[in-house]
Amino acid sequence: xxxxxxxxxxxLYVWSSWGxxxxxxxxxxxxxxxxxxYARIRxxxxxxxxxxxxxxxxxxxxxDA
Amino acid sequence: MRDLSPKAKRGIALLMVVSALGLxxxxxxxxxxxxxxxxxxxxxxxxxxxxxxxxxxxGLVAENSVTTLADGIGFTITDGTSSMDVVYAGVLPDxxxxxxxxxxxxxxxxxxxxxxxxxxxxxxxxxPAEVADMLKDQxxxxxxx
Amino acid sequence: MFDYLANPTRFRKITAALLPVVVMVSAIxxxxxxxxxxxxxxxxxxxxxxxxxMYIHVPAAWMAMxxxxxxxxxxxxxxxxxxxxxxxxxxxxALPGAGFALITLLTGSFWGRPIWGTWWVWDxxxxxxxxxxxxxxxxxxxxxxxxxxxxxxxxxxxxxLVGVINLPIIKFSVDxxxxxxxxxxxxxxxxxxxxxxxxxxxxxxxxxMLSWFIAIxxxxxxxxxxxxxxxxxxxxxxxx
Numbered sequence: 001x002x003x004x005x006x007x008x009x010x011x012l013y014v015w016s017s018w019g020x021x022x023x024x025x026x027x028x029x030x031x032x033x034x035x036x037x038y039a040r041i042r043x044x045x046x047x048x049x050x051x052x053x054x055x056x057x058x059x060x061x062x063x064d065a
Numbered sequence: 066m067r068d069l070s071p072k073a074k075r076g077i078a079l080l081m082v083v084s085a086l087g088l089x090x091x092x093x094x095x096x097x098x099x100x101x102x103x104x105x106x107x108x109x110x111x112x113x114x115x116x117x118x119x120x121x122x123x124g125l126v127a128e129n130s131v132t133t134l135a136d137g138i139g140f141t142i143t144d145g146t147s148s149m150d151v152v153y154a155g156v157l158p159d160x161x162x163x164x165x166x167x168x169x170x171x172x173x174x175x176x177x178x179x180x181x182x183x184x185x186x187x188x189x190x191x192x193p194a195e196v197a198d199m200l201k202d203q204x205x206x207x208x209x210x
Numbered sequence: 211m212f213d214y215l216a217n218p219t220r221f222r223k224i225t226a227a228l229l230p231v232v233v234m235v236s237a238i239x240x241x242x243x244x245x246x247x248x249x250x251x252x253x254x255x256x257x258x259x260x261x262x263x264m265y266i267h268v269p270a271a272w273m274a275m276x277x278x279x280x281x282x283x284x285x286x287x288x289x290x291x292x293x294x295x296x297x298x299x300x301x302x303x304a305l306p307g308a309g310f311a312l313i314t315l316l317t318g319s320f321w322g323r324p325i326w327g328t329w330w331v332w333d334x335x336x337x338x339x340x341x342x343x344x345x346x347x348x349x350x351x352x353x354x355x356x357x358x359x360x361x362x363x364x365x366x367x368x369x370x371l372v373g374v375i376n377l378p379i380i381k382f383s384v385d386x387x388x389x390x391x392x393x394x395x396x397x398x399x400x401x402x403x404x405x406x407x408x409x410x411x412x413x414x415x416x417x418x419m420l421s422w423f424i425a426i427x428x429x430x431x432x433x434x435x436x437x438x439x440x441x442x443x444x445x446x447x448x449x450x
Contacts, residue, residue: 008259017317036433158327192405193252
């Protein structure tokens with residue numbers, strides 16, 4: 001087991017590389033999820049305060065998106 | 066041009082801008098061709114570098130050429146046709162060995178290259194040690210020793 | 211295709227069906243890739259255990275270049291056809307693209323230190339990869355640099371197209387010039403010069419990163435669509 005972790009003496013380089021790679025992927029995943037969450041909450045708020053004009057908003061939104 | 070739709074006009078304008086830029090970059094790269102080279106081989110280095118100027122010399126470490134000297138180690142870099150002796154005092158990378166690719170940085174001193182940095186260069190072949198041994202046994206080995 | 215996808219309801223429907231699939235594929239491929247990279251693949255005859263860095267370095271480098279190509283295609287769709295969804299697509303891909311380039315540079319450095327004997331050299335391959343990373347950063351700065359997000363779209367897309375010239379330079383730098391970096395092992399004319407036992411973890415990790423990338427792109431695109439709707443609603447609110 002310790003032979004596995006020592007990576008033939010290259011532990012620092014092998015584990016740092018994988019650590020950095022996985023950390024970057026996780027950070028981007030987390031960032032994307034939290035921004036999406038925030039946008040969803042904000043959109044819900046606005047759509048609920050503006051119920052009366054929902055219909056024409058919908059048609060306008062379809063054009064922009 | 067007048068009869069084209071705005072879409073086609075944008076497309077053509079874009080194509081022109083991008084191809085002009087591409088052409089410009091290509092010209093610059095062609096002009097820089099010799100300067101983008103990271104190192105010279107032993108065949109070119111005598112023409113390309115003047116004495117005392119810091120340059121990089123690359124090639125294969127010749128078989129049986131590594132020796133211990135009073136002021137470091139000595140070895141010969143070869144590219145098959147030409148070779149040059151190198152003197153170096155310092156830490157060698159793990160992949161440094163006879164028959165392996167190497168890039169050294171240093172100065173030309175008469176016909177000896179005094180390196181102050183040695184980097185290992187490897188080729189693009191990857192295989193387990195057992196496969197390498199098997200290929201050597203079968204005599205179909207094409208790579209470096 | 212863009213016209214077909216541009217309908218937001220349809221876009222939502224398609225991506226909602228696709229997202230769980232790519233998330234599953236990514237999770238499975240990552241697990242399998244880790245197993246293959248660390249347990250089911252041999253050490254290299256020259257480089258020993260450091261070859262395991264390749265299984266994250268090389269897929270990340272491929273993805274950094276593929277992402278850029280996709281963004282450049284989106285930029286053409288946006289600049290010529292003025293399709294807002296193409297602009298949103300390019301914006302959505304920029305962050306994962308920059309992430310891939312960053313992973314490539316950092317893992318390459320951790321591989322170069324023990325094997326080459328240096329963290330970094332200014333050879334053509336390493337330098338052009340660094341430029342790719344800066345192109346991603348430049349794109350993001352331009353695209354998000356304006357108060358009204360859409361104003362940044364055109365200059366940012368132009369930058370993307372200009373930067374396309376860097377892609378063949380990255381790919382062929384190792385053939386055109388003497389570099390410290392070795393030539394291609396997988397994408398070469400006479401077939402891969404890499405043992406099948408090492409090619410397998412490489413390809414599985416590439417699949418893991420590709421499916422992760424698709425999932426993130428979907429997530430970011432739907433977020434950007436929601437954000438545009440939010441800013442439209444906010445503008446409407448401040449008017450009334």
